[in-house]
Amino acid sequence: MASYKKKKFIVKHKKIRKKIGVKKIHIITAAILMICILAAVLFCIVYFLKNETTRHSVVTKNITTDNTTLENNMTISNVTLESNITTDNTTIDNQTTQSNHTVLVKPKLAIIIDDVTFERQLNDILSIPLKITPSFLPPTIKTNFSAKLAKRTEFHMVHLPLEAMSFKNPEEATLLVDDSYDIILQKLKMLKAQFPHAIYYNNHTGSKFTADFDAMERLLKAMDEVGLIFIDSRTTADTKAPKIAKKEGKRLLQRDVFLDNVIEKEAIKKQILLAISKAKERNFAIAIGHPHKETIAALKEFAKECDEVEVVYIKDL
Numbered sequence: 276m277a278s279y280k281k282k283k284f285i286v287k288h289k290k291i292r293k294k295i296g297v298k299k300i301h302i303i304t305a306a307i308l309m310i311c312i313l314a315a316v317l318f319c320i321v322y323f324l325k326n327e328t329t330r331h332s333v334v335t336k337n338i339t340t341d342n343t344t345l346e347n348n349m350t351i352s353n354v355t356l357e358s359n360i361t362t363d364n365t366t367i368d369n370q371t372t373q374s375n376h377t378v379l380v381k382p383k384l385a386i387i388i389d390d391v392t393f394e395r396q397l398n399d400i401l402s403i404p405l406k407i408t409p410s411f412l413p414p415t416i417k418t419n420f421s422a423k424l425a426k427r428t429e430f431h432m433v434h435l436p437l438e439a440m441s442f443k444n445p446e447e448a449t450l451l452v453d454d455s456y457d458i459i460l461q462k463l464k465m466l467k468a469q470f471p472h473a474i475y476y477n478n479h480t481g482s483k484f485t486a487d488f489d490a491m492e493r494l495l496k497a498m499d500e501v502g503l504i505f506i507d508s509r510t511t512a513d514t515k516a517p518k519i520a521k522k523e524g525k526r527l528l529q530r531d532v533f534l535d536n537v538i539e540k541e542a543i544k545k546q547i548l549l550a551i552s553k554a555k556e557r558n559f560a561i562a563i564g565h566p567h568k569e570t571i572a573a574l575k576e577f578a579k580e581c582d583e584v585e586v587v588y589i590k591d592l
């Protein structure tokens with residue numbers, strides 16, 4: 276009975292082979308094989324991609340080197356990234372949330388150190404591990420090397436002497452309220468030749484000059500012509516720079532906090548905190564200090580715990 280069924284199957288099979296043709300059977304077999312191979316390749320690709328996603332979703336690194344412990348816990352899931360970094364006594368917490376391509380960054384703080392004239396002052400500034408912006412006084416007969424010193428910096432400004440209400444020792448070639456547009460332009464062109472890489476200028480003194488609308492208008496127009504940008508040190512509350520900037524629809528960067536009106540380290544540290552709070556209020560702030568040893572010491576201490584703001588050069592505000 277079984278043998279009969281087997282014979283019947285073989286006959287039926289032969290009939291099918293005859294009907295379809297041997298060649299066609301080979302083609303169909305090859306096609307089925309190709310489909311199987313493609314399916315296998317596709318499965319491998321899907322499996323690999325799934326694995327990659329899982330691998331990147333949780334990354335935990337623990338690195339310990341000498342006294343330095345660096346811990347990164349990164350979770351990119353629901354697009355959230357958290358970094359906790361501890362280095363020596365410094366703890367940096369970064370919380371960055373990415374959602375719909377929006378990245379929350381730290382408020383920016385620019386710290387300018389004015390009146391830079393001597394090498395020692397520049398060395399002090401460069402010893403602070405922060406992006407501090409030195410502002411160089413123009414060279415004078417007595418101190419004619421500030422422009423040379425400026426070449427050692429990554430970024431610097433020029434500290435432009437403007438007429439004060441009362442100042443016993445005005446800098447050489449201080450711009451005066453009565454100076455004509457041409458005199459101002461000539462002076463700026465000379466400074467531009469001495470400090471070819473400086474674009475930003477802030478005023479040294481200038482309580483009289485900046486409070487004079489016409490003089491400031493001449494200065495800002497001349498700066499525009501030479502391709503320079505004015506940063507208002509705000510040596511007087513009566514400065515006309517904001518009014519002129521508003522009139523011309525231009526952005527004006529101005530000093531928010533003086534760090535060292537009181538030259539004591541603790542007082543300077545309080546001013547740094549004030550600058551941080553100003554930066555948090557509107558995402559950036561400008562602080563101005565001077566190359567006093569107390570200011571340098573306070574900034575060095577701040578550098579160790581600077582985690583709430585990003586200290587940037589003035590150009591990066």
Ligand SMILES: [Zn+2]
Pocket residue numbers: 389390434478479480
């Ligand atoms: Zn100054």
